[in-house]
Amino acid sequence: MGINCSNRVHNHTPVKEVVPRLDNEKYYTLPISFQTRTSGERMTVDVGIWDVRPFNMTPLTPLVVVVHGTPGSSQNFEDIGRKLAGHDIRVVGFDFPGEGKSRLLRQDIYRLDHSTEGKYHMLTTVLDALAITR
Template structure:
């Protein structure tokens, strides 16, 4: 997996399926609004039923799915699932996804409810659980619907902002200020992303940071390969926290590659671990919150390297 700091945006996760990363994404009958940008690229919506905050109650959302495939795709083609942060959408990965497809890799990007093409009514935002565990269950629910197997800290101001947005009388006025708030935090937002800004606030407000260490230690025990990309000047999530998470996941000093200006310092234990334990942390001096956009070439190179090591994938 390629992970972003769990306290901020999830940039992209590699969900490698079955033997040789066997791709089990199947054609789904319940799709709506199929749009083809290229012969090998499609954007469609898939109705997915999510558990709400009310026990026993479910709500169906037409989830936007973006799928770009290599022209010579086979059942053994590696699959990358791109998972956006908040605010965000699968559009964040269009460039990197198309380039990965050029390396014979399939990329599936999804939109969480309320983001991108996954439209929600305002009142429905607050019926869904945007906590860390809630987002995890949303992700697994979407992956199940696609038949894909295996898969900032909450400051008082953020909590207050979330509470104001829940107020029907104050929501509209505060909503107009959200684009400016995100802009000064380093986000260049398309107008289409504005509607998902309240969801971004909800996600930060309900993130279970006290459980993060346990999550990381559980991931370390499973010994899944992953790459984590971090920038020192991220205005949303502190890089020290991300590094702490990396150490809880079993990362050692020799598994960290640090980028400072034109110099690159690579850990001295590259290749020390077997394929099943391949792990790297990429620490960039600059790049802001959306590290995959600021360092696109290096991120693509690392994804290809990870796939080559894990899947014996040559391209």
């Protein structure tokens, strides 16, 4: 039994459901100081922060924090984040140093700990900087 493969382009255009950018959506950078691999040394990185909020946000509004893989950025969650905001859920994401808007010089990439534990510490440092405590 053979498999017929074809590289022909069909006249079918895939349709992607796109949720438009919201007025209450921000993608900005915030300088955040991270512990480096060297004890007592810190390095400040302009971290990309993506925050989409429901229009009727209150202190009790549910919150989802999204964390991308590598390579990636918080923008990987745009569609789902906008949909969640439409259901009164705030969504916050950030770009790990060296990804998305979080620019990092090549020579500095290994100064930070990118292990699972290191990324956990980066996440908690970002949440502290954003005053997210829940």
